[in-house]
Amino acid sequence: MKRNRQKRKAPSIATSSLPDIVFILLFFFMTVTTMKKTNFLVENTLPNATETEALYQSDGIIEILVGNPTKHNGIYSMDVPKIQLGNRLAEIDGVATYVLAELAMMPENLRKTAMVSLKIDKTVSMGIISDIKNELQKINMLKINYTTFQGDIFRDIK
Amino acid sequence: MATNRETPEVNAGSMADIAFLLLIFFLVTTTLETDEGLGRLLPKKEIEPRTIDVNERNVLRVNLNSTNELLVEDAVLDLKTLRKVAFDFLDNGGALPGESKYCDYCKGKRDDSSSDNPIDAIIALHHNRETTYGFYIAVQNELVGAYNDLRNREAQRLFKQSYVAMTEAYYDEKTPLIQKEKLKKRLKRIQKMYPQKIVEPEVFSNKRFDDEAQ
Numbered sequence: 001m002k003r004n005r006q007k008r009k010a011p012s013i014a015t016s017s018l019p020d021i022v023f024i025l026l027f028f029f030m031t032v033t034t035m036k037k038t039n040f041l042v043e044n045t046l047p048n049a050t051e052t053e054a055l056y057q058s059d060g061i062i063e064i065l066v067g068n069p070t071k072h073n074g075i076y077s078m079d080v081p082k083i084q085l086g087n088r089l090a091e092i093d094g095v096a097t098y099v100l101a102e103l104a105m106m107p108e109n110l111r112k113t114a115m116v117s118l119k120i121d122k123t124v125s126m127g128i129i130s131d132i133k134n135e136l137q138k139i140n141m142l143k144i145n146y147t148t149f150q151g152d153i154f155r156d157i158k
Numbered sequence: 159m160a161t162n163r164e165t166p167e168v169n170a171g172s173m174a175d176i177a178f179l180l181l182i183f184f185l186v187t188t189t190l191e192t193d194e195g196l197g198r199l200l201p202k203k204e205i206e207p208r209t210i211d212v213n214e215r216n217v218l219r220v221n222l223n224s225t226n227e228l229l230v231e232d233a234v235l236d237l238k239t240l241r242k243v244a245f246d247f248l249d250n251g252g253a254l255p256g257e258s259k260y261c262d263y264c265k266g267k268r269d270d271s272s273s274d275n276p277i278d279a280i281i282a283l284h285h286n287r288e289t290t291y292g293f294y295i296a297v298q299n300e301l302v303g304a305y306n307d308l309r310n311r312e313a314q315r316l317f318k319q320s321y322v323a324m325t326e327a328y329y330d331e332k333t334p335l336i337q338k339e340k341l342k343k344r345l346k347r348i349q350k351m352y353p354q355k356i357v358e359p360e361v362f363s364n365k366r367f368d369d370e371a372q
Contacts, residue, residue: 016170022177026184033188047295051302052194056329117195122292126222126285129294137203146295147195153296154237 042067042084047122048151055117055145060110062102062141064095066128067121081124083132092128095135103141115143196298201357215271216278218247222297224288237296244304247272248279248352263312263351276308280355301356308352317344324348 044067055061065084069077082089085098103111116136120129136144220240221229228235230243250272251264261275273279281301285294309321317324327333328341 015174019170019173019177022174022181026177026181029181029184029188033184033190035188047292049196049295049299051299051306052196053325054329055193055195055197058193115197120291122290122295124291125287126289126291126294127287129291130285130287133200137200140203142200142202143197144200145195145197146298147193148295150194153299 038063038065038084038087040065040070040084041087041089042069042082043121044119045121045123046119046147046149048153048155049146049148050150050153052148052150055115057113057115060106060114062099062114062116063119064099064116064132065119066124066132068123081121081128083128092131092135095132096139099136099141100139113143114141115145116141117145117147119147196295196302212278212280213274215252216273216280218244218273218279218281220281220283220297220301222283222285222289222294224286226290226293228297237300240297240300241304241307244281244301245307247281248276248304248308250279251275263315276352277350280357283356283358285358298356302354305352305354309348312351313344313348316347321345321348 042065044065066081067084068079069082069089071078083092083095084090085094090098099116103114106114118129118132133144136142219229219231221232223229228237228240230240235243246266249264249266251261251266251268251274252270252272253259253261253274259275259278261277264276266272283297283301306322313319313321313324324341324345328338328345333341
């Protein structure tokens, strides 16, 4: 009689290992991702490239973002690509001062190896990029990196 | 009086919820960093533009126009064949045996209308202000690809290891210092055989291509 009653009970699913699984996921994401340094004020779909090399350094990188502004704020048109320096949109004449200010904030030993990472939306036309390169040449900041995704280049063309 | 002699169990049912919350927080506030790209060294700014005398056969002219068309030596070319064209141009080795410019490791056609030696070969990349960045990167990628293919071939022949793998090993923190020194010498040697010379001439090409546009 006692035996029968036990059998009728619905078997419960053991969920005690669920936290473990979730924690493993959590640790995975904590290790492979990094904190967002800047909010994207511009659209930023990077182009694809196959012959990339890693940056081999995580410090001493100055980021310059270029793309169409994501939000219409009354000042900037959404069709004209803008340069994002830090957390604000800027014109071309702000690039040199921004890069020099960032360099000045770096520890001395990093300044020599500092490089500029250009994160540019793939639809931007080259004119603005030539201007940026020209500005960087003026202040003798010659090490640049066109940051890209790893992928087939022919996806960008069509 | 019934006493509960069992130790009270901690309710761990909500543990999963807490972990999920943390997980979602990290998913939202972090990004997968892309730390890869095409590295470039810009030329120094010169007040007086410098002109260099080079033979026309040693220059491969690549021009990107405003409608994203690729012109190599003034002829339209499909992007898919650019790598092959650049590869053949660099590997040509047109100088004759016995000449000082003779390239003994080149395996190209040795055509006298193409480059003499990879050391002299220059790729001149000119782009219009209206060229899109995605296309520019695609072309840069193919040109770098041609250099990497050649360097891989030579590295494989000389050191039984590809150039790309050697570069990775060189920058790997786990590689011992003695091996790094060895790798550095080898990388330098390969780079000397096929130096990467992609120039973006400003003055010369402006004059030339603007005339064409008019």
